[in-house]
Amino acid sequence: xxxxxxxxxxxxxxxxxxxxxxxxxxxxxxxxxxxxxxxxxxxxxxxxxxxxxxxxxxxxxxxxxxxxxxxxxxxxxxxxxxxxxxxxxxxxxxxxxxxxxxxxxxxxxxxxxxxxxxxxxxxxxxxxxxxxxxxxxxxxxxxxxxxxxxxxxxxxxxxxxxxxxxxxxxxxxxxxxxxxxxxxxxxxxxxxxxxxxxxxxxxxxxxxxxxxxxxxxxxxxxxxxxxxxxxxxxxxxxxxxxxxxxx
Ligand code: PEP
Numbered sequence: 474x475x476x477x478x479x480x481x482x483x484x485x486x487x488x489x490x491x492x493x494x495x496x497x498x499x500x501x502x503x504x505x506x507x508x509x510x511x512x513x514x515x516x517x518x519x520x521x522x523x524x525x526x527x528x529x530x531x532x533x534x535x536x537x538x539x540x541x542x543x544x545x546x547x548x549x550x551x552x553x554x555x556x557x558x559x560x561x562x563x564x565x566x567x568x569x570x571x572x573x574x575x576x577x578x579x580x581x582x583x584x585x586x587x588x589x590x591x592x593x594x595x596x597x598x599x600x601x602x603x604x605x606x607x608x609x610x611x612x613x614x615x616x617x618x619x620x621x622x623x624x625x626x627x628x629x630x631x632x633x634x635x636x637x638x639x640x641x642x643x644x645x646x647x648x649x650x651x652x653x654x655x656x657x658x659x660x661x662x663x664x665x666x667x668x669x670x671x672x673x674x675x676x677x678x679x680x681x682x683x684x685x686x687x688x689x690x691x692x693x694x695x696x697x698x699x700x701x702x703x704x705x706x707x708x709x710x711x712x713x714x715x716x717x718x719x720x
Contacts (some may be wrong), residue, residue, distance in 0.1 A: 476692065476719040477634060477676050477699035479511040479534060479596060480706025481564060491518055495525040497709035506530030507720040508699065511562045512706070513596075516550055519558040534562035537570060538593070540583040552591035563588045564701070566598045566618070568640045578621035585622050589629055596634045596701060597622050598680070599661070603641035611639075612660050619661060623668045631671035634678060635661055636701045642681025644703055651690045651697070654679045658696035685714035692719055 486494075491514070502510055513534035514522045523533050539549035555563060565588065566581035581597065588595040599618035601611045615637065623630050637657050639649050649657075658677045665672035679691050680701030691697055699719060705711040 474674065474676060474698055476508040477511065477678055478508055478712075478716050478719045479513055479562060479564075479634075479678065479699070479701050480712055481513045481536060481567070481680070481701055481703050482515060482706060483536070483569070483703060484515055485707055486515060486518055488518070488521060491521055492525065494707065494709055495522065498531065498712065499525070499529050501713050502530040502716065504528075504530045506716070508716060510716055513562065513564050519555070519560065523558050532561040533559055534564065534596070535560050535593075536564050536567065538563045538565060538584050538588050538595075540580055540587060542587070552587040552593055555588075555593055556591045560593055562594045562596050562634065564596045564598060564636075566622075568598060568600055568638060568643060572640075578618050579625075581618070582621040582625040585633060586625050589626060589632055594632065594634055596636050596678070598636045598638050598701070600636075600638040600640050600643075600681070606639065606641065611657060615657060615661060616664055619664055623664070627668060630665065631669045631675055634676045634699075635665070636678045636680050637661060638680035638701060644682070646682050648682045648684075648687050648691070649679070651694050654691060655694040655696055658694065662696050683715060685711045685718075688715040688718040 510531045511534040513536050535555050539551050565584040570576045585595040599615040601614040605614050676698035678699035683700045684705045
């Protein structure tokens with residue numbers, strides 16, 4: 474299966490910095506690229522990056538989407554608005570949104586549903602905290618998080634991308650070992666298989682301090698179908714090295 478490497482810029486960037494980063498990426502990521510490459514950028518920069526990825530091997534992504542269709546929801550942006558900018562992927566349920574914006578499993582499931590209805594692939598994030606891992610709850614937590622999304626989107630669950638992102642590995646420099654990550658990916662794969670005949674085509678990507686040095690060994694695991702990259706997606710050489718490892 475074609476791997477997916479998605480950069481999550483988080484709340485970083487500026488018009489000038491984005492242009493410089495895209496310049497550096499575009500030189501190497503001209504079509505065809507043997508894996509899918511997406512850039513999930515802050516909403517104010519969607520138009521800028523939409524123009525800059527045109528004709529390249531990269532596509533545009535967003536970092537969130539509203540659970541509502543339209544209306545009096547100040548500060549939110551809808552799936553239809555993302556569609557207007559040619560957005561192909563939308564991260565939903567990132568741990569930073571679960572943690573700082575109190576997003577629940579049920580809300581994340583609705584966001585995934587909104588994205589799917591607009592033809593945008595949700596990148597559904599699941600992952601345990603350090604305390605949950607130490608308490609032996611890793612599988613239970615990620616299965617609960619995925620179950621909510623399966624419950625609401627059962628019929629089209631094979632259209633999502635799933636991201637396993639252990640919270641303790643995000644932005645910390647600590648990475649799950651390839652074996653640790655694969656064990657969780659396998660559990661998630663089995664859960665998807667129980668829900669859909671087409672579960673084998675769902676890409677389950679890993680996120681959490683993936684970088685140029687550790688990408689190849691993570692991506693070599695059977696059920697690791699790509700990466701969701703935070704910090705390393707802001708540096709062209711690092712991001713390009715990860716894309717290289719995924720090809
Ligand atoms: C992320 O934000 O999804 C992420 C994985 O961040 P980092 O690569 O910086 O750990």
